[in-house]
Amino acid sequence: MVDDKQLIEAALAGNSAAFGDLVRKYQDRLYNTMCHLLGSPEDAKDVVQDAFVKAFVKLESFQSASGFYTWLYRIAFNTAMSSQRRRRPTQSIDLRHDGGQEPLDAGAAPGDRLEREELAEQVRGALETLTEEHRTVLVLRDVDGCDYEAMANILDIPVGTVRSRLHRARLQLREQLKKVLQADTT
Amino acid sequence: MPDFDEELLSAYLDGEASAAERARVEAWLAEQPESRQLLEELRSLKTSLERLPRTRLPHDFADDVLRQAEREVLTGRSEDNGDTRQSVERAERQSGFSWQRLKRPVAWASLTLAAGLLLMVVDRQRHPPAAGRQVAMAPPGAAGDDGELSARRADELRDALPLGGGMAPEGADGPAAAEQASSAPNDRELPSADKPPRAGPEVNQPLSQGQMGGAKAGTARSAQEPMGEVEELDRGSYAERDGRRAGLGLGIESGDASFVTDQTLVVWCDVSPDKKYNERFRELLLSNRIAWNEEPAEDANLADETLSDTAKKDAVEKDTDGKSADKNIQQPTLKAEKPANVNEGLGATASSLEAGERGRNETSPRGLRQRQRRLVEAEQAAVEQNAELVLVEASEPQIAAVLKELDRDDEVFKSVDVEPADDAPRQQELQRYRRGAVASKAPAKENYGRPNKKVPAQPPAAPPPPAPAQAAGGAGQASQGGFAYNLRSQMNRLQQTAEERKLERVKQSEATRNADKRQATGVEEDRLQVLFVLRPVDDAKPAASAPAAGEKGPNQD
Numbered sequence: 001m002v003d004d005k006q007l008i009e010a011a012l013a014g015n016s017a018a019f020g021d022l023v024r025k026y027q028d029r030l031y032n033t034m035c036h037l038l039g040s041p042e043d044a045k046d047v048v049q050d051a052f053v054k055a056f057v058k059l060e061s062f063q064s065a066s067g068f069y070t071w072l073y074r075i076a077f078n079t080a081m082s083s084q085r086r087r088r089p090t091q092s093i094d095l096r097h098d099g100g101q102e103p104l105d106a107g108a109a110p111g112d113r114l115e116r117e118e119l120a121e122q123v124r125g126a127l128e129t130l131t132e133e134h135r136t137v138l139v140l141r142d143v144d145g146c147d148y149e150a151m152a153n154i155l156d157i158p159v160g161t162v163r164s165r166l167h168r169a170r171l172q173l174r175e176q177l178k179k180v181l182q183a184d185t186t
Numbered sequence: 187m188p189d190f191d192e193e194l195l196s197a198y199l200d201g202e203a204s205a206a207e208r209a210r211v212e213a214w215l216a217e218q219p220e221s222r223q224l225l226e227e228l229r230s231l232k233t234s235l236e237r238l239p240r241t242r243l244p245h246d247f248a249d250d251v252l253r254q255a256e257r258e259v260l261t262g263r264s265e266d267n268g269d270t271r272q273s274v275e276r277a278e279r280q281s282g283f284s285w286q287r288l289k290r291p292v293a294w295a296s297l298t299l300a301a302g303l304l305l306m307v308v309d310r311q312r313h314p315p316a317a318g319r320q321v322a323m324a325p326p327g328a329a330g331d332d333g334e335l336s337a338r339r340a341d342e343l344r345d346a347l348p349l350g351g352g353m354a355p356e357g358a359d360g361p362a363a364a365e366q367a368s369s370a371p372n373d374r375e376l377p378s379a380d381k382p383p384r385a386g387p388e389v390n391q392p393l394s395q396g397q398m399g400g401a402k403a404g405t406a407r408s409a410q411e412p413m414g415e416v417e418e419l420d421r422g423s424y425a426e427r428d429g430r431r432a433g434l435g436l437g438i439e440s441g442d443a444s445f446v447t448d449q450t451l452v453v454w455c456d457v458s459p460d461k462k463y464n465e466r467f468r469e470l471l472l473s474n475r476i477a478w479n480e481e482p483a484e485d486a487n488l489a490d491e492t493l494s495d496t497a498k499k500d501a502v503e504k505d506t507d508g509k510s511a512d513k514n515i516q517q518p519t520l521k522a523e524k525p526a527n528v529n530e531g532l533g534a535t536a537s538s539l540e541a542g543e544r545g546r547n548e549t550s551p552r553g554l555r556q557r558q559r560r561l562v563e564a565e566q567a568a569v570e571q572n573a574e575l576v577l578v579e580a581s582e583p584q585i586a587a588v589l590k591e592l593d594r595d596d597e598v599f600k601s602v603d604v605e606p607a608d609d610a611p612r613q614q615e616l617q618r619y620r621r622g623a624v625a626s627k628a629p630a631k632e633n634y635g636r637p638n639k640k641v642p643a644q645p646p647a648a649p650p651p652p653a654p655a656q657a658a659g660g661a662g663q664a665s666q667g668g669f670a671y672n673l674r675s676q677m678n679r680l681q682q683t684a685e686e687r688k689l690e691r692v693k694q695s696e697a698t699r700n701a702d703k704r705q706a707t708g709v710e711e712d713r714l715q716v717l718f719v720l721r722p723v724d725d726a727k728p729a730a731s732a733p734a735a736g737e738k739g740p741n742q743d
Binding site: 019021024035045052120123127139143145147164170 | 235240
């Protein structure tokens with residue numbers, strides 16, 4: 001499989017298809033992360049598209065020392081933060097009503113699927129109550145799977161800060177989830 | 187392990203703990219069942235997040251991205267790192283699309299757009315949207331009024347005229363502008379029967395009698411016209427030009443304060459917008475026997491008053507036979523001596539020969555423009571600040587009385603600033619006399635930094651000191667003051683080099699003119715032309731619209 005560096009070099013040489021491969025490689029991952037970060041599939045799609053366009057335009061300024069996805073995610077994160085100031089009211093990520101996208105686990109058994117969707121809804125509800133700072137680290141780590149180093153690069157903070165912030169975010173999410181579960185049982 | 191850091195649990199859970207940290211965590215968990223419980227809850231939480239449904243984008247999303255990316259590169263919208271050219275080249279390579287093919291049509295489109303914008307700006311300058319303009323005249327026989335425009339005024343008007351062929355080479359307006367001006371729709375409102383050739387090769391042609399008469403007629407008519415309704419003057423059309431300039435209240439264009447002369451005293455008044463300052467100002471003028479001349483019937487008087495003895499006599503004849511040109515005005519000396527670009531239609535003067543001499547010396551295009559700039563800026567600033575312009579022509583005591591009353595009424599007239607012509611010693615004397623009272627009314631203006639120009643009793647031996655421009659940066663300086671300062675600072679800078687020579691010559695010529703005038707009329711006093719700029723200024727935001735000190739005024743270079 002062609003790695004990112006080769007694709008970038010090919011794109012810089014004028015092969016737009018190579019950049020298309022980069023887009024296809026990372027578009028879903030970035031989009032999924034942005035969906036949970038922004039809470040709106042439409043906003044997430046706009047942000048992801050803008051991020052890829054900016055990456056294309058600025059590709060020559062990309063420093064290969066950092067990973068392409070880290071660089072791309074940073075662009076997307078900054079774009080998301082800018083767009084959040086003027087975005088429309090947050091829409092709940094309801095995959096059942098999101099005709100343009102499809103859940104990865106659509107093939108699961110109906111019972112399991114309902115249970116998962118119910119739990120997912122509760123987790124999302126708790127996640128949305130967190131501060132943007134806490135939600136971001138949780139999404140980056142547990143939804144997107146970034147390691148601490150990548151998170152530190154993306155957020156431009158020390159690794160130690162990532163560690164402590166992530167732990168506090170988890171404690172906050174646990175408390176919020178307990179509240180949600182208690183509310184559902186009552 | 188009392189100092190165990192609970193954050194290690196998350197790092198342990200994520201596999202981000204070092205070997206030593208893992209050992210510490212495991213030892214801690216072995217002793218602390220609550221920590222084991224917490225770790226399990228965190229693990230469950232992590233799993234819940236990892237199992238959140240994932241979503242996909244459509245397969246053609248990448249194609250959409252590429253299309254938009256190339257479009258962005260071509261339009262340069264996303265470029266902020268200065269790498270536009272490289273990106274464009276890259277996009278061209280990628281898409282097979284050549285920016286070169288777009289260059290020419292885009293360039294033409296840009297030029298067309300720029301030309302359109304330029305026309306809009308020029309058109310706006312010719313039609314000042316908000317500034318009102320009025321003309322007030324002291325009637326003959328008013329207190330201190332000699333009843334006519336003196337020979338000095340006529341000479342000054344003549345000397346001040348910046349238009350004509352002499353201006354053309356350096357002016358911003360080229361032949362195209364002149365052509366455009368000549369086709370201005372308001373030409374019909376100006377005397378056109380004797381329309382002479384425009385500036386250019388004919389600039390040295392003498393002024394015809396008909397042209398002079400047309401000028402006077404223009405004076406009378408234009409006094410009733412709203413200023414913004416009169417279009418740009420054909421630079422070569424002496425009669426129209428005279429009518430526009432002498433008629434006051436006429437359109438102004440960049441570099442051409444044609445509605446007043448450079449000898450006009452400018453008085454800036456900041457007024458309370460919620461007060462009826464217009465009525466108050468009118469009352470103030472009337473109380474000083476300065477008539478509010480808005481009626482057409484009085485325009486003849488206006489023209490009449492602006493004539494010297496000879497011209498006045500001819501004007502009476504003109505009025506008696508309707509619109510006929512003033513063919514009886516005889517100015518053989520003026521014809522012979524005066525350069526075309528200082529032609530004026532305000533009547534024959536006893537010192538026309540001198541005026542012609544001065545015209546040759548002082549009416550170079552550059553010099554004229556410099557001297558006119560003060561008024562151009564006053565006019566344009568007034569337009570921008572929704573001000574009202576009132577031109578007053580009255581005797582010096584009347585003007586002084588008006589200024590005094592303005593100073594007293596600080597409820598309506600919040601501040602008053604007097605700005606004389608640089609080469610008018612009497613105006614400068616008036617400024618010095620009134621400045622203290624005016625300054626006390628608007629304390630911020632004390633820091634304007636305007637030099638209190640000295641008018642030497644004798645021709646100065648050295649150039650006047652430069653304007654203390656830096657003094658304008660005082661903390662208490664209001665923005666209005668800054669503007670006024672800027673205006674003056676610019677004028678000082680522009681005129682500094684010529685001031686010494688000018689002052690000497692003006693003083694000498696004024697003495698000659700006064701002697702001539704006294705001989706002709708027996709009247710000691712001369713009349714002044716004053717342009718009052720009434721600027722409504724909000725109490726809450728005083729002078730917010732004017733630039734502060736150090737900033738450039740609206741027309742500063």
